[in-house]
Amino acid sequence: MFTALAIIAAVLVYAVIVYNGLVKSRQMVEEAWSGIDVQLKRRADLIPNLIETVKGYAAHEKSTLEEVITLRNKAQAVPAGDVAGRAQAEGMLGQALGKLFALAEAYPDLxxxxxxxxxxxxxxxxxxxxQMSRRYYNGAARDLNVKVESFPSNLVSRNxxxxxxxxFEITNEADRAVPSVKF
Incomplete structure (x- = not known):
C-alpha cells in the first residue's frame, strides 16, 4: 500500500514539475516574441524618416519608395500572434529596404x-x-517544442x-537573395 502511494505521489510530483517547465518555456517564447515585436516596431518607426530623406534625392525612384512604405504597412497589419505571417512580411520588407539602400548608392550627395x-x-x-531577438525566440520555441513532443512530457503537454x-524564419527563398537595383 505504501509503495503504491509513493509511486502515485512520485508521478504527481513529476507531472507538476513537467507542467511548470512547460509553462516556463511557453512564457519564454512569449517574452522572446515580445522582444522581436519591439525591435520590428522600432524599425517600422524609422522607415518614414528614411523615406523622407531619400525622397529629396531620388524623387524619380518613386516605385522603390512606395514599395517600402506598402510593405511596412503590411508588416504592421499582421496580427500579433501570427509568427509565420509576420516573418514573411518582415522578410519582404527587409528585401525592399535592401533595394532602397542599393538605390541610395547611386546618389553621392545622399x-x-x-x-x-x-x-x-x-x-x-x-x-x-x-537578428539576435529572432535567434533568442527560435531557441525558446525550440526548447518548448522539444518538451511538447518528447516523452514523457508530451503526455502532460497533450493533457x-x-x-x-x-x-520566426524566412520561408520565401527570394527574400534571402541579395537585392538588385537596375537603373
Missing part, C-alpha cells in the same frame, strides 16, 4: 548626407538586434493543451 548616414546606421544596428510554437 550617401554623404549625415541624416541619411545616421538613419542607415540606426537601421543596421536594429537589423542586428532583430493541458500545450502546443508547439512557430519558428
Amino acid at each position: 550617401k554623404a548626407n549625415q541624416g541619411f548616414l545616421d538613419l542607415q546606421a540606426s537601421l543596421e544596428t536594429l537589423e542586428g538586434e532583430i 493541458f493543451g500545450f502546443t508547439k510554437a512557430s519558428y
Whole structure:
C-alpha cells in the first residue's frame, strides 16, 4: 500500500514539475516574441524618416519608395500572434529596404548626407538586434517544442493543451537573395 502511494505521489510530483517547465518555456517564447515585436516596431518607426530623406534625392525612384512604405504597412497589419505571417512580411520588407539602400548608392550627395548616414546606421544596428531577438525566440520555441513532443512530457503537454510554437524564419527563398537595383 505504501509503495503504491509513493509511486502515485512520485508521478504527481513529476507531472507538476513537467507542467511548470512547460509553462516556463511557453512564457519564454512569449517574452522572446515580445522582444522581436519591439525591435520590428522600432524599425517600422524609422522607415518614414528614411523615406523622407531619400525622397529629396531620388524623387524619380518613386516605385522603390512606395514599395517600402506598402510593405511596412503590411508588416504592421499582421496580427500579433501570427509568427509565420509576420516573418514573411518582415522578410519582404527587409528585401525592399535592401533595394532602397542599393538605390541610395547611386546618389553621392545622399550617401554623404549625415541624416541619411545616421538613419542607415540606426537601421543596421536594429537589423542586428532583430537578428539576435529572432535567434533568442527560435531557441525558446525550440526548447518548448522539444518538451511538447518528447516523452514523457508530451503526455502532460497533450493533457493541458500545450502546443508547439512557430519558428520566426524566412520561408520565401527570394527574400534571402541579395537585392538588385537596375537603373
